Amino acid sequence: MQIAYYPGCSLHASSELYDIQCKKVLNQLGIELKEIEDWNCCGATSASKTDDFLTVALPARNLGIADASGLSEMLIPCSSCYNRTLVTQKILYENPELKNKINTELSKKVEGKIRISSILDILVCKANSGEIAEKSIKKLEGLKPACYYGCLLTRFPGDIKISDNIENPRGMETVCKALGAEPLDWSYKTDCCGASAAVNDTDTSLFLMSKIIKDALARGSNCFVTTCPMCQMNMDAYQDQVCERYGIQKKLPVYFITELLGIAMGFTPQEMHIDRHFVDSLGLLRELKLI
Amino acid sequence: MSTSVLQFQPESSQTLIQEVMDRSGQNLLACYQCRRCAAGCPVGDETGVTPDRLIRMIIFGEREEALNNLLIWKCVACYTCGTRCPNNIQTARINETLKQISKEAHFEPILPKVAAFHDAFLRSTSHFGRVNELEFMGLYAMRNAKRELKHGGGWKAVADEIKKHAKLGISMMKKKRMHFRLDKIKRLFEIKRLYTKAKDEAGG
Numbered sequence: 176m177q178i179a180y181y182p183g184c185s186l187h188a189s190s191e192l193y194d195i196q197c198k199k200v201l202n203q204l205g206i207e208l209k210e211i212e213d214w215n216c217c218g219a220t221s222a223s224k225t226d227d228f229l230t231v232a233l234p235a236r237n238l239g240i241a242d243a244s245g246l247s248e249m250l251i252p253c254s255s256c257y258n259r260t261l262v263t264q265k266i267l268y269e270n271p272e273l274k275n276k277i278n279t280e281l282s283k284k285v286e287g288k289i290r291i292s293s294i295l296d297i298l299v300c301k302a303n304s305g306e307i308a309e310k311s312i313k314k315l316e317g318l319k320p321a322c323y324y325g326c327l328l329t330r331f332p333g334d335i336k337i338s339d340n341i342e343n344p345r346g347m348e349t350v351c352k353a354l355g356a357e358p359l360d361w362s363y364k365t366d367c368c369g370a371s372a373a374v375n376d377t378d379t380s381l382f383l384m385s386k387i388i389k390d391a392l393a394r395g396s397n398c399f400v401t402t403c404p405m406c407q408m409n410m411d412a413y414q415d416q417v418c419e420r421y422g423i424q425k426k427l428p429v430y431f432i433t434e435l436l437g438i439a440m441g442f443t444p445q446e447m448h449i450d451r452h453f454v455d456s457l458g459l460l461r462e463l464k465l466i
Numbered sequence: 467m468s469t470s471v472l473q474f475q476p477e478s479s480q481t482l483i484q485e486v487m488d489r490s491g492q493n494l495l496a497c498y499q500c501r502r503c504a505a506g507c508p509v510g511d512e513t514g515v516t517p518d519r520l521i522r523m524i525i526f527g528e529r530e531e532a533l534n535n536l537l538i539w540k541c542v543a544c545y546t547c548g549t550r551c552p553n554n555i556q557t558a559r560i561n562e563t564l565k566q567i568s569k570e571a572h573f574e575p576i577l578p579k580v581a582a583f584h585d586a587f588l589r590s591t592s593h594f595g596r597v598n599e600l601e602f603m604g605l606y607a608m609r610n611a612k613r614e615l616k617h618g619g620g621w622k623a624v625a626d627e628i629k630k631h632a633k634l635g636i637s638m639m640k641k642k643r644m645h646f647r648l649d650k651i652k653r654l655f656e657i658k659r660l661y662t663k664a665k666d667e668a669g670g
Contacts, residue, residue, distance in 0.1 A: 213653055215657055
């Protein structure tokens with residue numbers, strides 16, 4: 176099956192590994208990702224904090240391109256891009272005047288028909304259908320992830336209905352269980368890591384991350400697993416600083432959900448680019464004899 | 467911060483409420499101060515001002531306090547306040563609107579780095595249609611440096627900031643997470659047209 180694919184800027188740069196992993200893993204599950212042509216940046220939260228028109232217009236251009244692709248579904252793995260695009264689709268549906276205004280500037284017009292999916296929307300289906308277990312050649316025994324959703328996968332600046340629970344989502348746990356891992360219950364799964372505050376208001380972000388890491392450790396987790404490139408980058412690249420400042424002794428690798436799938440499916444760590452993490456992420460997998 | 471008693475300012479109250487409601491699309495008059503938003507706000511402890519308080523400031527017509535407080539700059543846009551509000555008020559949207567009005571009214575941002583970050587992000591998008599992390603961080607660093615030099619932070623503040631980002635940059639390079647390839651879209655003219663229209667929409 177072919178579906179449209181919007182990687183977003185992160186997956187073309189600092190989180191390229193996530194892009195590679197998504198393509199390989201979904202291919203194993205029978206899904207071919209067709210990157211939409213000439214996509215642009217979604218504007219992320221920066222647009223909404225700066226300009227109301229661009230907040231809608233930037234994702235709208237991508238929606239027009241996606242609609243023109245002729246495919247019925249589009250995967251957006253980045254939580255921020257997913258959030259902005261889904262909200263824009265709803266705003267344009269409710270506001271035809273704005274839609275027309277934006278469409279006059281676009282060569283590929285928004286029709287609003289493509290279905291937007293997060294990576295979990297797809298993976299949970301594949302877990303429930305048994306396809307993930309079927310394609311896995313290893314059980315991820317001993318892996319006790321704290322499934323970290325962050326903000327933008329479940330919370331939207333508007334009335335958007337999603338299939339998971341907003342306060343206590345379980346989708347990532349469903350996928351982890353299908354892989355044979357033992358996801359733990361914990362309290363900070365939808366708390367904020369600070370996102371861009373890591374760069375522009377570092378103290379605030381380090382404090383928020385310290386609470387998340389402390390709770391995961393207190394519950395006995397041995398790693399984080401996430402679907403958001405921003406959460407992944409922050410929790411991974413800044414973990415050293417957080418641990419130093421808040422006296423946290425142990426560090427936890429921060430995996431993308433896709434690399435855990437990849438390992439279970441028998442891909443090598445090189446194929447999954449697991450060496451591109453800041454906190455050592457190969458050690459735990461070796462210790463558990465998963466690689 | 468701001469635990470001062472709010473004063474009702476009838477002359478500015480109505481215009482401020484109307485402007486914020488129109489631009490944010492949020493019915494802030496529906497707020498009955500249950501403070502569920504405040505309980506969930508991850509930066510509320512630090513800012514002193516919580517989303518409920520922000521709404522109160524607007525309703526009371528405290529224009530200056532509403533446009534110039536720590537919450538509008540420290541808000542991490544986690545949208546917890548909005549999803550927990552029993553009356554469906556997206557305070558984060560109100561926050562974004564206040565940030566924009568504050569800029570238009572030429573208030574100096576309390577956290578200038580936050581303002582510089584988002585401005586640089588949108589600027590970067592306008593250049594290539596996509597955000598190139600190196601170019602974006604360069605724009606951001608330049609904005610910060612300009613401000614520090616103008617407002618007395620001096621070269622030391624500039625150097626400290628650059629050192630901080632360089633450290634992250636170096637570890638990103640080691641982990642092959644830094645990209646030097648320039649990602650540019652083909653129909654960049656469409657993005658330029660959208661930016662022009664955005665300017666028109668905002669009234670030039």
